[in-house]
Amino acid sequence: MKDVYITRTSKFLPNDPVDNEEMEERLGIVNGKTSKARRVVLRNNQIKTRYYALNDKGEITHNNAQLTKEAIQLLCDEGFTVENIQLLSCGTGSPDQILPSHAAMVHGFLKNGNLEINSPSGACCSGMNALKYGYLAIKSGQNTNAVCTGSERASSWMKSNIFENEIEHLKKLEETPILAFNKDFLRWMLSDGAGAFLLEDQPNGDIPLKIEWMEGYSYAGEIEACMYAGGDKLDTGLLKSWSEYPSEQWAQKSLFAIKQDVKLLAENILVKGVDSLKKTLEKHNVKPEDITYYLPHISSYYFKENLYQEMKNNDIEIPWENWFMNLKKVxxxxxxxxxxxxxxxxxxxxLKKGDKILLSVPESARFSYTYAYLTVC
Incomplete structure (x- = not known):
């Protein structure tokens, strides 16, 4: 089995950063009234700026595949071009279409000859699953390099026009035309952008990062769906697919909007996250004091203190000074x-040689968690 290294990293964040006061102008106002949930959600998540693939008129500037293509091109130079890529593995929770796959669309924009592609589906963990596919392909000797990506273009799913038909339908029924909190909540949480890694079987580059191991856990066998799109949640907890509704109800129910069961999120995301973290650290005999940098993907600073306390309760406390986050900015x-x-x-x-980095990614869709442990070479 070969060693695997992240030898290059890149990111592409579209347009200028959008502050909290500009958000609703970019995404649009629903039913002519500013959102009552916006300030509460922003106060809790503490995000100050984010990026949208929308210009200041609310017009779309990039689709998801284009964002990903831009990030990949930023990996490349004369020493490594897009034509040198052997494997393209692209994860996203917001693909531009159901078919073709996201990676196929990215490859279409790259126009870089024939190569293997892989498109993990899901939400936040899809980016890590894309990374694991590339990691295993190189580790097994099938490839000597792979480009792995994570990307989102959620803004187009959150624009006010997505909810216009639902609001009009509620008016006709003489019901209060207000957007449900499980939909409005995520409008103030999500951002657009893409990141890419080049993986190789040699420690090339200025700061190569050896991938020591990767682990994943799912709790879907225990817990119902929490975040979802393309369907609606029944009282039984089951999801009913968009394809089972008459087409006129797709817009009336905003079936393609991203929704979140906030109560279910609060009850499970930290408990299961720390449970899976403890499992993976014990499996690989890694102690909290071994970790130089802990990179937790959390959706909101609201969870930060409680996550730390849950880790402390389970004797896997990673000190604050080892945490590295950029949620407030991006x-x-x-x-x-x-x-x-x-x-x-x-x-x-x-970073310095010998530093250990733990990547930690939760996914609230149905509570999945992925981890990667890296060494700076």
Missing amino acids: GNIGAASIYIMLEELVTSGN
Whole structure:
């Protein structure tokens, strides 16, 4: 089995950063009234700026595949071009279409000859699953390099026009035309962007990072869906697919909007996260004091203190000074967040040989967790 190294990192954040007061102008106002949930959600998540693939008129500037293509091109130079890529593995929770796959669309924009592609589906963990596919392909000797990506273009799913038909339908029924909190909540949480890693079987580059191991856990066998799109949640907890509804109800129910069961999130995301973290550290005999940098993807600073306390309760406390986060500046970019976080750490100039980095990514869709442990070479 070969060693695997992250030898290059890149990110692409579209347009200018958008502050909290500009958000609703970019995404649009629903039913002519500003959101009552916006300030509460922003106060809790503490995000100050984020990026949208929308211009100041709310017009789309990039689709998801284009964002990903831009990040990949930023990996490349004369020493490594897009034509040198052997494997393209692209994860996202917000693909531009159901078919073709996200990686196929990215490959279409790259136009770099024939190569293997892989498109993990899901939410935040899809970016890490894309990384694991590339990691295993190189480790097994099938490839000597792979480009792995995480990306999101959630803004187009959150624009006000997505909810216009639902609001009009409620008016006709003489019901209060207000957007449900499980939909409005995520409008103030999610951002756009893409990150990319080049993986190789040799420690090339200025700061190569050896991938020691990767682990994943799912709790879907215990817990119902929490974050979802393309369907609606029944009282039984089951999801009913968009394909089982008459087409006129797709817009009336905003079936393609991203929704979140906030109560279910609060009850499970930290408990299961620390449970899976403890499992993976014990499996690989890693102690908290071994970790130089802990990179947790969290959706909101609301969870930070409680996550630390839960870790402390389970005797796996990682000291605050070892945490590295950039949520306040770039927002929650789902599958891309961990890529962009690591890229910022790598380019910070603070890493030194022998440092250990733990990547930690939760996914609230149905409570999955993925981890990667890296050594600076």
